[in-house]
Amino acid sequence: MAQAPGAAQASGAQLVQLAASLEGQGVLLRGQLDQLEAQQAGQLTSAQDAASQALDRAEALQAAVASGADALTTRLLQLEQEIRQAQQTRAQIEADSASLAGLSAATAEAQAAARAAQGSVERAASRAEAQLEQARGQTAEALRLNQEARRRLEQLEQAGAKVATETWSLPTQEGDPFLRCYREACEQIGVLPGSSWQEVRAVWRRNLLQWHPDQGGDTDLWGRRNAAYQLLAAWYEFHGAG
DSSP: OTHHHHHHHHHHHHHHHHHHHHHHHHHHHHHHHHHHHHHHHHHHHHHHHHHHHHHHHHHHHHHHHHHHHHHHHHHHHHHHHHHHHHHHHHHHHHHHHHHHHHHHHHHHHHHHHHHHHHHHHHHHHHHHHHHHHHHHHHHHHHHHHHHHHHHHHHHHHHHTOOOOSSOOOOOOOTTOHHHHHHHHHHHHHTOOTTOOHHHHHHHHHHHHHHHSGGGTOOHHHHHHHHHHHHHHHHHHHHTTOO
């Protein structure tokens, strides 16, 4: 029984040593645990900061996307309005083009009509100028014949020729120039020499309309016939048969 206290003491010493060793290991473990907790706390803080920054960037990006979406929507609306305006403008241009095409056709027709009218006017002017020139010549010839008739009448008056007022007979001197003019005038009118003034006037009135240039008669013949009629009128008046 004497050995029992010694063994107990040895066992107690071992227990004390074991307890001291366990305590030392516990302190070491606590230190390691504190370091681990500190590291984890730092990592958690870093992770939280990174997560916060990432969240901030995500929110900023979301705001930018929202703003871009609003701007894009506004631009799309503007584009749609511009497209509608362009379509309206195109429709108006097509309508104007159709109107211009019709106007161009009408203008071409008007120009063609104007050219045709101008050609007609020029041809009519040429004909009128020719007729005017011919009328001038005929007028000059008629004036010459009238002057010749008056001159001959004055010569007859100066010669003192006398003819009966109730009956009238054609002079028979073949070489008389006045008689020759008289016969030529009768031929122009279409009466026989020696016809009465009433017969001459009746033939003139009967043929006046068809001889006149306004009714389609020949202007040259009209000038000669008119001069012949004036000469015959003066002739018969001079001889007292008018």
